[in-house]
Each structure stands twice: as structure tokens, then as C-alpha cells.
Amino acid sequence: MRKMIIFLAAAASLGTHATWAAPGDTHICKWKDNKVAAFSVGGDDSLRSQTTFAIPLMTQRGIYGTWWVNTGRGHDELGFDFIDDQSYWVAAVKAGHDLASHTLHHTGARDAADADWEIGENARRIWAIQPGTKILLFDRGGGTVWDVSEDVIQQALAEYHCLESRGARAVDHQTWLINHTAAEFRSYVDAAIKDGGYHTLIFHGIGPNAEWGGQKDGDAFVALLDYLYEKKDLVWSDTFTKVCKYVEERDKSNLAAKEASPTRIRIGLTSALDTSEGMFDNPITLRTEVPPEWKTCTVTQGDVSTVYPVEAGVVQYSAVPNAGDISIVPGGATKPLPVAANALAPLPAAPPGPPVLPTKVIDGFDYKSDAQLNSAWWDFSCGNKTTISLRPAAGSEGKQNMKYIHAAGDKGFSGRLRRNTSLDLSPYGHLSMWIKPSNTKDPITFQFMEAIQSEFWEASFLPQTTEGQTIILPLTKEYFHHPSWFAGAEADGVIDLSNIKLMSIYVSGNETGAVVFANIRAIKAMPASGYIPVAATASTPALTETGRCTAKK
Ligand SMILES: [Zn+2]
Numbered sequence: 001m002r003k004m005i006i007f008l009a010a011a012a013s014l015g016t017h018a019t020w021a022a023p024g025d026t027h028i029c030k031w032k033d034n035k036v037a038a039f040s041v042g043g044d045d046s047l048r049s050q051t052t053f054a055i056p057l058m059t060q061r062g063i064y065g066t067w068w069v070n071t072g073r074g075h076d077e078l079g080f081d082f083i084d085d086q087s088y089w090v091a092a093v094k095a096g097h098d099l100a101s102h103t104l105h106h107t108g109a110r111d112a113a114d115a116d117w118e119i120g121e122n123a124r125r126i127w128a129i130q131p132g133t134k135i136l137l138f139d140r141g142g143g144t145v146w147d148v149s150e151d152v153i154q155q156a157l158a159e160y161h162c163l164e165s166r167g168a169r170a171v172d173h174q175t176w177l178i179n180h181t182a183a184e185f186r187s188y189v190d191a192a193i194k195d196g197g198y199h200t201l202i203f204h205g206i207g208p209n210a211e212w213g214g215q216k217d218g219d220a221f222v223a224l225l226d227y228l229y230e231k232k233d234l235v236w237s238d239t240f241t242k243v244c245k246y247v248e249e250r251d252k253s254n255l256a257a258k259e260a261s262p263t264r265i266r267i268g269l270t271s272a273l274d275t276s277e278g279m280f281d282n283p284i285t286l287r288t289e290v291p292p293e294w295k296t297c298t299v300t301q302g303d304v305s306t307v308y309p310v311e312a313g314v315v316q317y318s319a320v321p322n323a324g325d326i327s328i329v330p331g332g333a334t335k336p337l338p339v340a341a342n343a344l345a346p347l348p349a350a351p352p353g354p355p356v357l358p359t360k361v362i363d364g365f366d367y368k369s370d371a372q373l374n375s376a377w378w379d380f381s382c383g384n385k386t387t388i389s390l391r392p393a394a395g396s397e398g399k400q401n402m403k404y405i406h407a408a409g410d411k412g413f414s415g416r417l418r419r420n421t422s423l424d425l426s427p428y429g430h431l432s433m434w435i436k437p438s439n440t441k442d443p444i445t446f447q448f449m450e451a452i453q454s455e456f457w458e459a460s461f462l463p464q465t466t467e468g469q470t471i472i473l474p475l476t477k478e479y480f481h482h483p484s485w486f487a488g489a490e491a492d493g494v495i496d497l498s499n500i501k502l503m504s505i506y507v508s509g510n511e512t513g514a515v516v517f518a519n520i521r522a523i524k525a526m527p528a529s530g531y532i533p534v535a536a537t538a539s540t541p542a543l544t545e546t547g548r549c550t551a552k553k
Pocket of ligand 1: 044045102106141142
């Protein structure tokens with residue numbers, strides 16, 4: 001007897017089909033199709049290198065990812081490309097990828113209404129593209145600041161079915177600013193096979209045109225995809241969303257044996273999860289012991305019947321929790337397996353690159369309302385009060401302009417700031433803007449901050465006249481310099497115009513006044529009649545890399 005117990009224990013620990021298994025015994029597989037491990041590849045920020053490089057290569061190999069997108073971003077800006085390339089995101093979803101939420105603008109939120117809009121509107125725009133995926137994985141965005149309570153955020157997330165996570169618990173291999181080799185990527189897949197777990201990679205830019213550095217080695221990325229393809233019988237590669245649904249359903253469903261006769265097995269598969277359409281509705285893989293004489297089985301759930309082969313007395317099949325009892329009867333002809341294609345499908349077409357125009361509009365003040373203008377141009381709590389409004393452009397450049405009124409105060413300056421502009425001004429050498437100040441003694445400062453290194457640059461000048469005038473600011477170190485408060489441990493002292501994240505305008509002084517700004521744009525060449533104003537000294541407030549005033553000590 002003792003020997004017998006040891007034998008049974010060994011059989012159980014080896015995972016072989018124990019001799020006492022009875023027809024009807026059922027378990028849910030750890031991973032879909034009883035694979036050994038799971039793996040997900042995806043990325044953040046709806047970047048152009050994802051639509052032009054990574055997604056087509058993945059689609060070609062039947063590997064689908066989850067993309068945390070900002071649907072309110074990406075008109076003529078660097079990287080973030082949702083608006084301009086929406087048709088390619090729609091195509092990616094049609095192919096099998098899915099979208100997750102990274103907020104509407106990647107800017108955090110200033111108040112509860114803003115938080116609801118950033119989370120809710122992004123969800124609505126994503127659902128319009130993928131109505132079948134109601135659950136949205138959610139990430140609030142690196143470097144964003146939320147000036148609301150955690151309760152407000154959590155309430156909005158719950159309302160829009162957002163799960164604030166990257167999905168199921170995983171071994172996540174870091175990618176930010178790292179250029180992995182092919183060997184490293186393969187080792188992650190091997191690690192997943194070895195530990196039988198779930199491994200993930202969340203990228204930003206991918207390939208030779210990777211935004212912001214990081215995974216520049218596109219060949220290594222292709223090697224990762226090829227290796228996942230090679231190991232596809234062992235590793236389940238799928239979207240973060242689908243793996244998340246699978247794990248939740250696997251861990252939170254109940255099996256009930258309802259019948260195990262010589263002619264039929266009936267099993268209940270239920271869950272307290274919300275299994276309505278788009279929620280936890282992903283099929284999971286079950287394995288059921290059947291009588292030894294059954295060679296094939298017809299498995300029926302609801303009105304769907306599928307024939308599966310029986311191997312070693314076990315039938316393996318897909319089912320959905322709360323979709324009705326599962327009935328298994330012997331017999332039925334299995335469909336021949338599709339013949340695996342030898343060659344990869346051709347790459348889907350990539351979106352065309354953005355044209356380099358001779359002039360790039362930075363702000364033409366083409367807003368629909370003063371409210372929109374004020375959401376775009378933040379005020380500074382640490383400066384004198386300002387009021388900004390739109391006016392028809394009588395006499396100025398463009399269709400509309402911005403009237404900027406600064407109240408008297410004691411802070412020494414007033415200003416406004418635009419966040420997350422993601423402007424690529426590298427093809428351009430000069431800034432041009434039309435201004436009409438109410439006096440010529442208050443210096444005006446234009447400031448910008450580079451992404452990644454958060455290096456600030458500014459140029460201050462005195463207006464020459466109270467008449468309207470177009471001024472030109474050369475984007476060079478002869479004209480721009482670091483603000484006096486700038487410490488910038490990571491700064492390299494080089495003006496990098498390829499990704500401008502913040503820009504601000506300031507008016508120095510404590511007296512009331514007004515300046516009209518119009519048609520702020522970048523231009524390639526200095527016009528013959530261009531006027532470069534005389535540089536002036538002015539001080540600006542110390543800012544954080546998200547555009548907040550640094551608290552005074
Ligand atoms: Zn992000």
C-alpha cells in the first residue's frame with residue numbers, strides 16, 4: 001500500500017493523467033490552448049514608429065499587442081500620432097491588436113471635470129473603434145500630474161471600465177531608453193518557457209525611427225517576433241487585454257460536474273465576473289476526461305457546437321463563463337487543420353511620413369472658444385494674474401489672435417504656458433510671431449523645454465514699438481540661453497528642437513498692461529524684412545518639468 005501511494009504521488013507530480021481520473025473531471029488550463037507560457041508585446045503614447053514599423057511586423061506574424069493610446073493627440077506633432085494616423089490604428093484593431101487608455105492628452109488633469117474628460121472621452125473614442133473591448137487597461141502616463149484626489153481618479157476609472165494596470169501580473173522587462181539586443185529578447189521568451197509564467201515588454205518608440213531613443217535596433221525587435229513565432233506552440237502571444245481577461249476568468253470561474261453518463265458529460269462554467277459583451281467574455285481553455293472509447297467529441301455551449309479530437313482520453317476545448325452549460329458527447333468529424341503557410345504574409349502598407357512644410361504653425365490661436373484657449377494656455381499660480389481671450393485678427397496676422405492682459409501685482413512677472421506640445425522644430429531655424437504690446441518697457445520672454453532631458457531655454461527682448469509688428473527669434477544659442485534658475489543635471493547644453501514639450505510666454509513687470517499675440521510659427525529661413533528684437537534681461541519663475549511653479553522655500 002505504501003508503494004502504491006508513492007507511485008500515485010509521483011504520477012500526480014509529473015502531471016501525467018492519474019489513473020483514478022474519472023470521465024467528467026475537468027480543469028481550466030493555466031494558459032490558452034494549454035500552452036506553457038504567455039507573452040505580450042505592446043507600447044505607449046500612440047507613436048508613429050509603432051504604426052509604421054512595429055505593428056505591421058507583428059501583424060505579419062500573427063502576434064498582436066495592446067497599445068496605450070492618447071486619442072486627443074497627434075496632429076502634426078512628433079511621436080504622438082493618433083489624430084493624423086487614426087486610420088492605421090483602426091486597421092491595427094481590425095487585424096487583432098487592441099487599444100488601452102493612456103488618457104486623452106497625456107497631461108494629467110487640473111480638476112475633477114478635466115479628469116473625467118481625460119479618462120471618459122478617451123474611453124469613448126477607443127470604444128468607437130473597438131466596440132468589442134469594453135474593458136480598457138489604463139495607465140495615467142509617466143510624468144503627468146493630477147491636481148485632483150485619488151478618489152476622483154478612481155471614480156472616473158470605475159465609470160469607464162478602466163483597469164489601472166498593465167493587465168495580469170507579469171514579469172515585465174524594462175525598455176525605457178534601453179536598446180535591447182536580439183539575444184536579450186530571446187532570453188525573455190526562454191525565461192517565460194522555463195518559469196511557465198507571463199512575461200511582457202512595453203515599448204515607446206521601436207525601430208530605426210524610434211522616438212526618444214530606446215529600442216532603435218529594429219532587427220533585434222524582428223528577431224523577438226521571429227522567436228515568438230518559432231515558439232508559438234509553447235508560448236501564447238496575445239494582447240495584454242486578452243491575457244488579463246483570461247487570467248481573471250481562469251481564477252474566478254467555478255466548474256460544476258452536472259452529468260457524466262456513458263453518452264454525455266455536462267459541465268457548468270460560471271463566474272461572478274461581469275461576463276457581458278466586451279467585459280470578461282474571452283474564451284478560456286478547458287480539459288475534460290472522457291471515456292476511453294470516445295475518439296472525437298462534439299462540445300456544445302449555447303448554440304455553438306465544435307468537434308474536437310480526443311487525445312489520451314482527454315478533450316481540450318474553448319468555453320466562455322456564464323454562456324450556458326457545456327455538453328460533451330462522443331462523435332463528430334473534426335475539421336482538417338489548416339495547412340501552415342510557409343511564407344509570411346506581405347507587410348501591410350505603412351502610413352506616409354509627415355511632410356516638412358516651409359512653415360510650421362505653433363499656435364495660430366484657431367480655438368473655438370475662450371474656454372478652449374484657456375485649457376491650452378495654462379496660467380501660473382506664482383505670477384501676476386492674467387486674462388486671455390480670442391479676438392478677430394483685425395490688423396494682425398492669422399484669423400484670430402490672443403489678447404493677453406496682465407494685472408498689476410507684486411510677483412515681477414506674468415505668463416502663460418502650453419504643455420505637451422510635442423513639437424518637432426528641428427527642420428526650422430527661427431520663430432516668428434506677431435505682437436502688439438501696450439508699452440515698450442516690459443520685457444517679453446519666450447521659453448521652451450525639451451522632452452527627455454527637460455532642458456529649458458529662453459530668450460527675452462524689449463518690444464520696439466506699441467504698433468503691431470512681426471518679430472523673429474533665431475533658435476540658436478546666440479539668442480536663447482538657460483533660465484537663471486535652471487540647474488539641469490541631465491542637460492547637455494545643446495538646443496535640441498526635435499521634441500519640444502512645454503512652451504511659455506512671459507511679460508516682466510508689475511504694472512497692468514496688455515499684449516496681443518498672433519501667428520506663432522516656426523520658419524526655415526529668416527525673411528529679408530525680418531526684425532530680430534534687441535535682447536533684454538528678465539527673470540522667469542523656476543518650473544518643474546510638468547510646467548508647475550516650483551514651490552518657494
Ligand atoms: Zn506615456
